[in-house]
Amino acid sequence: MLELYHFHGATCGLKARIALAEKGIDYVEHALTREELRTPQYRMINPNAVVPTLIHNGNTVFESSCIINYIDDAFEGPALKPANPLGVAYVWLWLKRADECLSMIGTLTYTVSMRPKLIAMSPEEIEQHIQGIPNAANRARRRRIIEQGFEGSDFDQSIEGLLKMLSDMENSLMNNEWLSGENYTLSDIAITPLIERIHELECGGLLVEYPSVKDWYERIQARASYEDCLGLTPNPEGRQHSENGKKAWPYIKSLMD
Numbered sequence: 001m002l003e004l005y006h007f008h009g010a011t012c013g014l015k016a017r018i019a020l021a022e023k024g025i026d027y028v029e030h031a032l033t034r035e036e037l038r039t040p041q042y043r044m045i046n047p048n049a050v051v052p053t054l055i056h057n058g059n060t061v062f063e064s065s066c067i068i069n070y071i072d073d074a075f076e077g078p079a080l081k082p083a084n085p086l087g088v089a090y091v092w093l094w095l096k097r098a099d100e101c102l103s104m105i106g107t108l109t110y111t112v113s114m115r116p117k118l119i120a121m122s123p124e125e126i127e128q129h130i131q132g133i134p135n136a137a138n139r140a141r142r143r144r145i146i147e148q149g150f151e152g153s154d155f156d157q158s159i160e161g162l163l164k165m166l167s168d169m170e171n172s173l174m175n176n177e178w179l180s181g182e183n184y185t186l187s188d189i190a191i192t193p194l195i196e197r198i199h200e201l202e203c204g205g206l207l208v209e210y211p212s213v214k215d216w217y218e219r220i221q222a223r224a225s226y227e228d229c230l231g232l233t234p235n236p237e238g239r240q241h242s243e244n245g246k247k248a249w250p251y252i253k254s255l256m257d
């Protein structure tokens, strides 16, 4: 039996869902709410109180990059890694990159879209929200985002890091259809949710100097896995992301200028 815990709107959960869709694997889906992540029941499953969590025949796999690699190795279906060791090493560079950029996309999401709701809460509720994050570094970052918003250095650094990622993607995609060469791989899966979130937050203008990335994203959107994961079950926070993103874009654009 194969089970996936995720929540709609989670970038890392989306990675796992796309990998499962690309392989054509049936699984039991546990779509949680953000509140359910923090319950003792879910913490018994994943002590970090994050998604995704994959459970296969009773064995638990954490970490989205490990999960998509496991999905590729453990199941039949189209291979999502190259057949040669060097190609696999290059795929892992993109998986690592996607992991590194997660905190940047999280900072962008929370500063632009989640912060307005958070700062409307009482000081006690805000503290409870922060203390509910098990990881100390993430807890400190969430506090800085709430207290400093766009003024904090986390925000500028995240935009800079995401632009660097887009620039490196452009270099790879100028001569290749997909991030790790001529075949669609785990690299494309790992980066897709980040580019999707940039668009959900109405920050597509970040791609203006990266035409190959724009073309790649169109190819991603044309895949059946995109329709399966995002067309059929759109992000429930998509409207909020879009409304807050439109307000934030002029400021973000000014940082780029």
Ligand SMILES: N[C@@H](CCC(=O)N[C@@H](CS)C(=O)NCC(=O)O)C(=O)O
Pocket (backbone or CB within 6 Å): 010, 011, 012, 013, 034, 037, 049, 050, 051, 052, 062, 063, 064, 065, 099, 102
């Ligand atoms: N390194 C982990 C990060 C997992 C993670 O932070 N997941 C986010 C969603 S993308 C989450 O569950 N956040 C909990 C929250 O927002 O409360 C992975 O790649 O799986």
